[in-house]
Amino acid sequence: MRNIPQSTFGILAAVSLILGTGAHAAEQQGGFGRLVDAVAGPLMAKNDISGMAIAVTAKGKRYVFNYGVASKANGQKVTDATLFEIGSVSKTFTATLAAYAEASGDLSFADSPTKYLPELAGSRLASVTMLDLGTYMAGGLPLQFPDEVTNHKEMVGYYKNWKPSYAPGTHRLYSNPSIGLFGYAAAKAMGWPFDDLMQQKLFPALGLSHSFITVPKNEAANYAYGYSKSGKASRVSPGVLDSEAYGVKMSASDMLGFIEANMDASGLDNPLQAAIAATHVGYYKIGGMTQGLGWEIYAYPTDLDHLLAGNATEMTLHAHEIEKLSPPRQPVKDALFNKTGSTNGFGAYVAFVPSQGIGVALFANKNYPNSERVKAAYRILAALDDQLPAASAD
Missing domain, CATH: 3.40.710.10 (DD-peptidase/beta-lactamase superfamily)
Structure with a gap:
């Protein structure tokens, strides 16, 4: 120090x-x-x-x-016992749970979410991967659900009728419905709520x-x-x-x-x-930020x-064309990981x-x-x- x-x-x-x-x-x-x-x-x-x-x-x-x-x-x-709402920092836990499911053999990030959610079969999500959902690359799922989506039945209807604005894996649009479905499908794959x-x-x-x-x-x-x-x-x-x-x-x-x-x-x-290592993998870049699962990553030292x-x-409100990392960047310790969250x-x-x-x-x-x-x-x-x-x- x-x-x-x-x-x-x-x-x-x-x-x-x-x-x-x-x-x-x-x-x-x-x-x-x-x-x-x-x-x-x-x-x-x-x-x-x-x-x-x-x-x-x-x-x-x-x-x-x-x-x-x-x-x-x-x-x-x-x-020290006070509980705070951490908002979208929760996404890092959702990502860890989904990565745990993959590490345990319950799912593959290469699968479509429709494999675990058959009620969505025939929707445009059939051409989207779990990884696309977890990294906001499904093709334009919005920041929030529309106000009229208030229950499970309406959620399923929304996803079944959703039409992408971009080809999957080409643009980032930060989205609760995207990573939310990622976590929901992972839990279905594991057989627990x-x-x-x-x-x-x-x-x-x-x-x-x-x-x-x-x-x-x-x-x-x-x-x-x-x-x-x-x-x-x-x-x-x-x-x-x-x-x-x-x-x-x-x-x-x-x-x-x-x-x-x-x-x-x-x-x-x-x-x-x-x-945890899987959440540190970098999949694409936008400017100085590399997107992991939940975490957003920067070279270290950074300014x-x-x-x-x-x-x-x-970065939250608008879609961005991505610079895809091929192969994905494997976890490195010499990086800064961060995440914001709000309610x-x-x-x-x-x-x-x-x-x-x-x-x-x-x-x-x-x-x-x-x-x-x-x-x-x-x-x-x-x-x-x-x-x-x-x-x-x-």
Whole structure:
């Protein structure tokens, strides 16, 4: 860990009211804790964030810094047990589950999803592969389902009538219906409901004890409230394939376990090791970003501008012609992996670098701009590794 400039610490006095429980952690964890406080305070103030957890893993050491409140109504503070909605970061778990199914011999990414979902036989999805679905290359499935798709029957009808805008495997259009169907078909191939596979199989196999699709009653008090732009309390609403696309609720400390498993899976069983490695394979490039399964990958070291470009709204809302990697790029440790996630009331960002043994997760009960998340995480990573140029504190 490099030395942190003394000028950074001068910010602390102005943000002490926001920092709350984090300030005590900073006192215990020295200069690095003070740096995280100096990132968190202005970030929360600028974006009107009520509660936040920043979790960091560095060379085998874990740090979790908690700030503000999980509920404005009762003033409950954010703690290590607080559960946040992680939005589309959930897609990395869906990808891991599907890759586990392939590693276990239950499916092949080269198959059409209609093999596992015979009700879709005869649809245009017959010419789409599971890999196309998992990497947003099906041919133009949209960001969200149309409003009129509210149940399973309507979902099946939507897929049966869907008409692609592009040939499969040629364009990326970020899509919940795409990766949602990927996870749903994988669960069908494994013969279990998706939610059960996640909560009874995958989370325990990863050693995650505070991660859920459906928050159980005994954890309800730990489930934070998110807050909309208008300040209204918010939690994610049920939706078609919501579990598969954006349904995970978890603690920041549990996310550290998942980050560390992605950086070193040697303690896991062989199929799960293979699954995690499979999510790190790169299939195509758009600018400086390489698309894996769930994860989005950058050469390391990278600069802040590349990360901001790869996480920009334009990448989410518009189709992009891809630069296909043939053969796919096999997993490398010297890369930065990241993923953003949002629901109406929550915003998350996760980034890690296996070769350096460093990673960070930012969980907040406010959906605030991706650019703000990326800048904050980058400052923390830059403090952990001199290969990254220092980022400004704006």
